[in-house]
Amino acid sequence: MESRARHNAALNVLGEGIWGFQVGLVATATVLVLLLRHFRAGERTVGCVGAIEGGLVLVFQMLGPRLFHRRTGLKRALVRWHLCVILPPYALIAACAFWGWRLPPDLVIGLILAAFAVFMAGIGVILAVWLDWLARLFPVAMRGRAFGYGWAASALAGSAGSLISGWAIGRFQAPQIYGWLYGAAWVVGTASILTFLFMADPQDAVSENSELAGKEPPSLLELRRLALATLSDRTTRSILFSRLLVVAGFSFAPFTALYFLSPAGGSLGASTVVAAGAAATAGAALGHLVFGTLGDRHGHRRGAILGAMAQVACLAALLTWPGLAGCVITCFCSGLAGAALFLSYTNLFLESCPHKDTSAHLAAVNIVSGVAGLICPVAAGMFAARYGLPMLFKAALTLSLLAAAVVLFVLRDPRHPPRSLEPSVFPN
Numbered sequence: 001m002e003s004r005a006r007h008n009a010a011l012n013v014l015g016e017g018i019w020g021f022q023v024g025l026v027a028t029a030t031v032l033v034l035l036l037r038h039f040r041a042g043e044r045t046v047g048c049v050g051a052i053e054g055g056l057v058l059v060f061q062m063l064g065p066r067l068f069h070r071r072t073g074l075k076r077a078l079v080r081w082h083l084c085v086i087l088p089p090y091a092l093i094a095a096c097a098f099w100g101w102r103l104p105p106d107l108v109i110g111l112i113l114a115a116f117a118v119f120m121a122g123i124g125v126i127l128a129v130w131l132d133w134l135a136r137l138f139p140v141a142m143r144g145r146a147f148g149y150g151w152a153a154s155a156l157a158g159s160a161g162s163l164i165s166g167w168a169i170g171r172f173q174a175p176q177i178y179g180w181l182y183g184a185a186w187v188v189g190t191a192s193i194l195t196f197l198f199m200a201d202p203q204d205a206v207s208e209n210s211e212l213a214g215k216e217p218p219s220l221l222e223l224r225r226l227a228l229a230t231l232s233d234r235t236t237r238s239i240l241f242s243r244l245l246v247v248a249g250f251s252f253a254p255f256t257a258l259y260f261l262s263p264a265g266g267s268l269g270a271s272t273v274v275a276a277g278a279a280a281t282a283g284a285a286l287g288h289l290v291f292g293t294l295g296d297r298h299g300h301r302r303g304a305i306l307g308a309m310a311q312v313a314c315l316a317a318l319l320t321w322p323g324l325a326g327c328v329i330t331c332f333c334s335g336l337a338g339a340a341l342f343l344s345y346t347n348l349f350l351e352s353c354p355h356k357d358t359s360a361h362l363a364a365v366n367i368v369s370g371v372a373g374l375i376c377p378v379a380a381g382m383f384a385a386r387y388g389l390p391m392l393f394k395a396a397l398t399l400s401l402l403a404a405a406v407v408l409f410v411l412r413d414p415r416h417p418p419r420s421l422e423p424s425v426f427p428n
Contacts, residue, residue, distance in 0.1 A: 024161020148292020307340020
């Protein structure tokens with residue numbers, strides 16, 4: 001393992017860990033919702049949070065390959081984007097928490113949602129390019145571990161951040177405490193992203209006039225051509241189809257807490273369910289560590305298989321084991337499945353790119369996956385409202401079993417393609 005790769009891996013763990021801590025400090029599902037509720041936001045307004053979080057990450061993903069097309073100076077450009085676009089909305093939300101009482105509540109709610117929208121859109125623009133840049137810093141033989149260790153650190157640090165924010169909200173006066181939390185998240189997020197300036201990027205030494213520095217930004221027509229090339233590749237399609245089925249089966253996740261609070265799930269207390277939810281973080285951390293190491297050695301298809309099996313086990317426990325033990329097992333297996341859904345599939349897509357623009361490739365598959373991620377939870381909610389949670393979980397189990405079968409028998413390993421596989425549309 002090269003010293004430069006070890007250096008970058010250590011910094012990635014540190015940077016991702018710090019970033020995860022700030023995410024935990026201002027967790028969307030708790031801190032942001034509670035802040036909106038303080039200003040008397042209704043259910044429909046709170047429901048907009050999920051749409052913003054899922055939708056705006058999708059809409060602008062294809063802008064990234066255009067805005068960040070050059071490889072020279074890319075590290076600094078990515079850091080500047082975080083500092084100037086993604087993180088400043090935290091300051092606006094903090095200001096709303098501190099001084100929002102002087103303004104009409106509807107205006108404050110609008111400002112908070114607008115700031116959150118800018119935050120999520122900024123992440124959406126940069127997501128594919130960021131993953132592509134990080135992937136280039138590590139050899140394929142260790143990329144899974146580098147990503148996995150970083151995301152495991154992020155998950156564990158995020159738990160610590162959530163515990164601290166929960167303690168602070170219970171101890172200090174609202175809404176000022178939300179201002180302090182968002183102010184702290186701004187500072188911590190800045191520290192996190194500055195860490196990545198110390199990553200050793202070989203492109204930093206390339207001259208701006210070199211052919212390696214990059215070409216002109218791709219046109220919209222070129223991006224469309226690249227996206228079609230991605231979606232025309234058989235290996236990529238098999239991975240994407242598998243992921244879509246897993247996402248469809250995973251749509252039960254938001255309803256797990258409601259089930260265990262109900263008599264059918266054991267009538268657990270809210271605090272007990274929240275505490276048991278820490279098992280999901282433990283599962284995610286373990287999954288990132290194990291699936292990353294396993295993927296580097298044997299290919300990331302194995303992580304996808306284990307993740308699909310964990311999702312089936314999660315639903316089996318959910319349907320057959322009410323009470324605290326079932327809740328803990330369900331959350332733990334859910335964390336394992338989520339780790340595979342993110343880590344294993346990200347690496348599979350990185351390895352399956354049929355052309356030279358990996359960021360456009362990732363943007364295309366993320367948009368398709370994200371649309372499914374938006375539609376499936378909404379459909380699951382409508383299904384649960386009509387047929388009840390037990391029927392929803394049975395339907396999710398059926399989809400998850402189908403997904404596991406597809407992962408086993410249909411998903412193609414980019415490292416070991418079948419001989420009959422047709423050549424890529426754009427060879428590397």
